[in-house]
Amino acid sequence: MKFNYLILASALCIGVSCQKSNKDVSPEAADAGFKNVMLTFSGDITTSQSPLGRKTDNNSVAARTFADSTVYAITVKKNDVAVYYGFYNRPDSVMLKIPNSGNIIVEALAIRKATGPGFYCYNAYDDKIVYPWLGNIAENRMDTLTGSLYYNIDSLYRYNMFTEDGTSVSDLTTTNSEADSYVGRISFASAQTPAQITLSMRRVSFGIRYNTSNFNSGRLLVDFADVMPAKAFPTTYDLSKQFIYTANELQWRDSTKPVNLTVKWEKPDGSIVVVGQKNVTFYRNVLTNVNITVPNQSTGVPQMPLDTNWQRTANIDF
Numbered sequence: 202m203k204f205n206y207l208i209l210a211s212a213l214c215i216g217v218s219c220q221k222s223n224k225d226v227s228p229e230a231a232d233a234g235f236k237n238v239m240l241t242f243s244g245d246i247t248t249s250q251s252p253l254g255r256k257t258d259n260n261s262v263a264a265r266t267f268a269d270s271t272v273y274a275i276t277v278k279k280n281d282v283a284v285y286y287g288f289y290n291r292p293d294s295v296m297l298k299i300p301n302s303g304n305i306i307v308e309a310l311a312i313r314k315a316t317g318p319g320f321y322c323y324n325a326y327d328d329k330i331v332y333p334w335l336g337n338i339a340e341n342r343m344d345t346l347t348g349s350l351y352y353n354i355d356s357l358y359r360y361n362m363f364t365e366d367g368t369s370v371s372d373l374t375t376t377n378s379e380a381d382s383y384v385g386r387i388s389f390a391s392a393q394t395p396a397q398i399t400l401s402m403r404r405v406s407f408g409i410r411y412n413t414s415n416f417n418s419g420r421l422l423v424d425f426a427d428v429m430p431a432k433a434f435p436t437t438y439d440l441s442k443q444f445i446y447t448a449n450e451l452q453w454r455d456s457t458k459p460v461n462l463t464v465k466w467e468k469p470d471g472s473i474v475v476v477g478q479k480n481v482t483f484y485r486n487v488l489t490n491v492n493i494t495v496p497n498q499s500t501g502v503p504q505m506p507l508d509t510n511w512q513r514t515a516n517i518d519f
Contacts, residue, residue, distance in 0.1 A: 235285070239397045240275070240295040245404035245486065246311055246383045271313045272320065272339060278306040279391075287343040290330065298343045299394050306388045309400055310357070315445035317379030318363040357382055357405065357449040377429045381406045382447040405451040408488035409444045415495040416440075419468045421476075423491075426461040433467075443488060451485040458482075466495050 277285040279300040360378035383402040423432040459480035
């Protein structure tokens with residue numbers, strides 16, 4: 202996800218997209234008056250309360266880090282023009298500002314670390330966490346937008362993650378980030394605003410798990426042709442781990458375009474054997490099992506079968 206973010210004197214705009222909204226926000230529309238309405242989430246996402254950014258009773262720091270936390274970017278639009286926004290890391294206290302007139306759209310993006318190294322962020326002051334790639338601070342409140350809106354949940358690409366060692370921001374070179382994402386939209390006339398708004402969130406992620414046979418030496422090298430980060434697994438790596446990825450296209454369809462997946466075996470002497478190459482389709486909310494049989498050193502004949510189930514399961518065999 203490429204991000205443009207704009208720091209304003211009165212507010213920080215959310216930046217979660219490589220595309221700028223084609224409509225400016227309208228402070229005048231916001232000033233016409235609003236009502237407060239509680240927002241809750243349903244659908245694919247499960248929310249739970251945790252002491253994110255706060256001290257526990259014994260004043261110890263919460264075990265979960267902010268890089269691991271779920272973050273929520275929420276926008277309220279009036280007549281297709283954004284007027285309010287909020288950036289949250291606590292889902293239990295989302296109170297929306299709904300304009301008193303016009304046609305209303307509420308959009309939300311929820312992002313979880315999943316299996317990646319965590320979202321790039323830092324503690325600025327008083328446990329106020331800054332996510333510079335989003336161009337915002339998690340204030341856990343709705344604010345009036347006073348400038349151009351850089352927020353488009355239709356473009357979920359290239360999230361800024363930590364590097365594997367957790368010291369700096371990662372180099373964004375692949376389309377699908379190793380993170381878990383959910384999107385939701387609802388529209389209604391202001392005069393028909395419900396007492397509480399429940400936003401059904403759609404998961405736009407898929408998972409991969411690698412199962413190996415005859416993998417006793419060297420490394421396995423997995424490449425996705427720059428669609429996802431390449432992986433390198435030594436024999437000591439826990440290959441039962443799942444890897445979760447966000448795919449923007451899963452907002453509108455239940456499967457990805459075919460991804461070119463190549464598996465190689467790097468021998469202890471550094472030579473490379475191609476185990477197999479396949480074009481693989483990944484499915485929304487489905488875990489795909491990639492089954493890899495490393496060739497015998499004596500025969501050198503590679504074998505390659507694939508499988509799936511979160512919502513269900515699929516198999517790809519190498």
